[in-house]
Amino acid sequence: ARLEKIAIVGSGSWGTALARVAALNAAEREGFDPEVRIWVREHEIPGRGKLTEIFNRTHRNERYLPDVDLPENLVAVPSLKETVRGATLILIVVPHQYLPGILEELKEPGLISSGARAISAIKGVEVVIQKGAPQGTARIYTYPSVIEKELGIPCTALGGANIALDVGRGEFCETTIGVLSAKDAALWHAVFDGPTFRVHPIEDVAGVSLSGALKNVVALAAGFVDGMGLGGNNKAAILRIGLLEMSTFTLEFFPGSSPLTFSHHSAGVADLITTSFGGRNRKCAEAFIKSKPEYSGVKPEQRGKTFEQLEKELLNGQKLQGTLTSREVFEFLEARGRLEGYPLFEKVYRISFEEMDPKRLFEDL
Numbered sequence: 001a002r003l004e005k006i007a008i009v010g011s012g013s014w015g016t017a018l019a020r021v022a023a024l025n026a027a028e029r030e031g032f033d034p035e036v037r038i039w040v041r042e043h044e045i046p047g048r049g050k051l052t053e054i055f056n057r058t059h060r061n062e063r064y065l066p067d068v069d070l071p072e073n074l075v076a077v078p079s080l081k082e083t084v085r086g087a088t089l090i091l092i093v094v095p096h097q098y099l100p101g102i103l104e105e106l107k108e109p110g111l112i113s114s115g116a117r118a119i120s121a122i123k124g125v126e127v128v129i130q131k132g133a134p135q136g137t138a139r140i141y142t143y144p145s146v147i148e149k150e151l152g153i154p155c156t157a158l159g160g161a162n163i164a165l166d167v168g169r170g171e172f173c174e175t176t177i178g179v180l181s182a183k184d185a186a187l188w189h190a191v192f193d194g195p196t197f198r199v200h201p202i203e204d205v206a207g208v209s210l211s212g213a214l215k216n217v218v219a220l221a222a223g224f225v226d227g228m229g230l231g232g233n234n235k236a237a238i239l240r241i242g243l244l245e246m247s248t249f250t251l252e253f254f255p256g257s258s259p260l261t262f263s264h265h266s267a268g269v270a271d272l273i274t275t276s277f278g279g280r281n282r283k284c285a286e287a288f289i290k291s292k293p294e295y296s297g298v299k300p301e302q303r304g305k306t307f308e309q310l311e312k313e314l315l316n317g318q319k320l321q322g323t324l325t326s327r328e329v330f331e332f333l334e335a336r337g338r339l340e341g342y343p344l345f346e347k348v349y350r351i352s353f354e355e356m357d358p359k360r361l362f363e364d365l
């Protein structure tokens with residue numbers, strides 16, 4: 001029988017942590033080729049050499065997930081095309097802004113095996129707004145649907161309360177996969193499920209994708225609350241209202257999806273909680289507020305820091321997704337004339353990009 005061969009496209013902190021889970025399973029389970037390939041963009045570490053060579057020698061990703069031991073059957077490959085050649089199961093896990101360029105390369109005729117399947121662990125959405133087009137023509141797409149269309153293979157969604165480093169350390173957690181066929185649910189369950197990484201399949205692909213994207217916007221609001229020095233009641237209120245806007249948005253624009261994804265599943269409420277306490281979006285949003293003159297004590301004529309600056313200063317090459325998503329969702333809602341339905345999403349954008357006073361976060365909620 002054919003062996004399933006796994007390829008991982010993306011080797012940031014989440015790509016590396018998920019690759020570890022998949023490679024441990026592939027080495028142990030029947031039906032899988034034990035060699036799992038991961039695409040690692042080449043990068044020179046000063047005084048140490050090339051990232052891929054260090055990765056394959058030390059079995060660690062020094063740049064994005066340091067201190068986590070990786071299995072020896074996980075092999076770093078610097079070429080994107082060579083990573084996926086011959087693969088039957090392809091995990092796509094890159095910061096969403098880089099996906100278009102990656103899909104362009106993967107579209108080469110004959111590169112992806114016929115019968116291959118994909119799974120997206122990207123937290124983001126694609127918004128398409130044509131300049132000058134009439135109001136109401138803005139479109140929004142989930143990444144599994146973009147991947148299916150561009151690569152011509154079925155694509156599942158994976159998302160949950162999964163801070164990469166905690167998963168890398170093997171701490172118990174859960175994740176949700178949004179998948180339509182029972183066969184694919186069983187296949188992806190076999191790739192990722194284990195005693196410390198429990199995988200729950202549900203049928204709501206759009207709900208899993210949208211929740212992962214939108215919770216990053218709410219996590220920025222949670223960081224604003226922390227930056228302003230406010231307490232737990234306030235943060236809980238912001239998370240409740242944020243969760244409601246996340247599910248209302250999803251049901252409004254993806255009518256087949258389910259409110260239970262948000263209330264019952266790891267991809268919903270649990271991911272919102274973990275990101276709003278331990279994630280990068282929260283961390284940078286807190287620092288964004290604390291850099292403002294009224295919160296930092298610097299001279300009033302000095303301006304606060306931008307998110308671009310903070311991403312560079314605080315994340316060591318990792319990428320913020322919530323600020324981009326906040327802009328994309330704001331522009332989509334504005335183009336559709338629906339901003340008034342989503343006051344929290346609107347405020348997060350205006351505080352992040354239009355110098356709105358963060359205390360105004362609570363107006364109209």
Ligand code: NAD
Pocket residue numbers: 010011012013014015016041064093094095096098121122123124162163164165317318319320321
């Ligand atoms: P990351 O932010 O840790 O790392 C950045 C990645 O982007 C690296 O692999 C880097 O090589 C790549 N990159 C940088 N510049 C690039 C370019 N010009 N072209 C192509 N790639 C480039 O990445 P991550 O945390 O693994 O995030 C991937 C996705 O997973 C995101 O959508 C994120 O929201 C999601 N996610 C992350 C976590 C987490 O805890 N880190 C958890 C769940 C989901």
Ligand code: 13P
Pocket residue numbers: 123160161162163164216219271274275278279280281282320321
């Ligand atoms: P951050 O990108 O805010 O770190 O969130 C990670 C995440 O998606 C946890 O599930």
